[in-house]
Amino acid sequence: MNKIIKYVLYDIIRNKIVVAYTLFLLLLSIGLFNLGSSPDKGLLSLLNLVLLTVPLISIVFATTHFYNSYEFMELLVSQPIKRSKIFMSEYLGVTLSLSAAILIGIGIPVLLFAPGATGLYLVLTGVFITFIFVALAFLASVITRDKAKGIGIALLLWFYFALIYDGIVLFILYSFGDYPLEYATLALTALNPVDLGRIMVLLNLDVSALMGYTGALYKSIFGSMWGIGLSFGVMVLWVFIPLLSSRRVFQKRDL
Numbered sequence: 204m205n206k207i208i209k210y211v212l213y214d215i216i217r218n219k220i221v222v223a224y225t226l227f228l229l230l231l232s233i234g235l236f237n238l239g240s241s242p243d244k245g246l247l248s249l250l251n252l253v254l255l256t257v258p259l260i261s262i263v264f265a266t267t268h269f270y271n272s273y274e275f276m277e278l279l280v281s282q283p284i285k286r287s288k289i290f291m292s293e294y295l296g297v298t299l300s301l302s303a304a305i306l307i308g309i310g311i312p313v314l315l316f317a318p319g320a321t322g323l324y325l326v327l328t329g330v331f332i333t334f335i336f337v338a339l340a341f342l343a344s345v346i347t348r349d350k351a352k353g354i355g356i357a358l359l360l361w362f363y364f365a366l367i368y369d370g371i372v373l374f375i376l377y378s379f380g381d382y383p384l385e386y387a388t389l390a391l392t393a394l395n396p397v398d399l400g401r402i403m404v405l406l407n408l409d410v411s412a413l414m415g416y417t418g419a420l421y422k423s424i425f426g427s428m429w430g431i432g433l434s435f436g437v438m439v440l441w442v443f444i445p446l447l448s449s450r451r452v453f454q455k456r457d458l
Contacts, residue, residue: 204288207279211296215268221300224260228252228308233316242317243408246325249309250404253329254397257305258336259361265297265340266357270350286454290341294446298337305329321407324431328400331438335396336361338442342449345456368395396441403434 215221231252236245272293279289309329313322343356372391392398 204292207292208296211293212300215300221304225304225308228304232309232312236312236316246317246321250325254401255365257329257332258365261301261333261336262340262357262361265337266344266354268297269341269344287450290450290453294341298334301333302330305333324407325404328404332400335441338446342445345449345452364395364397393437396438399434399437
């Protein structure tokens with residue numbers, strides 16, 4: 204399994220896409236911190252970058268890589284190697300390379316310009332979102348063998364979590380504004396890893412003071428170590444549920 208992961212990593216680095224992705228994050232992060240009048244404003248700008256760009260690049264790159272690796276996986280399946288090991292090697296190879304890009308491209312500027320708990324949560328959020336959206340990309344890829352359809356499903360998933368879901372939540376809050384929806388909002392937040400990561404970072408920037416009673420409720424729950432652990436626990440579930448589902452489909456389907 205380690206040999207397969209090394210080969211996948213070598214193949215990804217050889218294509219230089221991840222290298223370009225790393226440089227893009229690094230230059231943009233440094234530019235945002237230099238343009239902002241304070242580290243907190245730089246972190247806010249960087250948060251928007253993480254929550255929109257990182258999921259998009261992760262899900263598109265992972266889907267494309269999966270389809271481009273079909274012949275390699277077919278060759279490995281013909282060998283006495285378990286399908287689960289082949290699948291997990293591909294997944295770990297992609298996630299480790301993209302996570303390294305996050306740690307270098309965002310982690311180093313955060314360490315230089317805004318060291319602290321908020322910067323750490325931002326980097327961890329980027330890494331978790333990478334793991335989650337690569338898992339979603341693999342799930343979209345094993346559903347269909349049509350590359351165009353698979354990329355289309357992946358883009359729809361990104362569009363839903365990054366843009367559409369917030370509109371649905373706002374519609375629910377507007378339609379049932381006469382009812383106490385604070386705890387319902389917390390449950391809705393857990394159903395979207397992008398929103399969950401956003402709230403964790405914003406609460407550490409004390410933006411919750413501008414969010415009224417709901418912000419105070421978020422602060423009381425997510426502001427404690429127990430709440431932070433619960434939040435990352437939910438993100439771990441977001442990684443494993445699509446990953447295990449896609450692995451199960453991969454083990455049963457014909458390549």
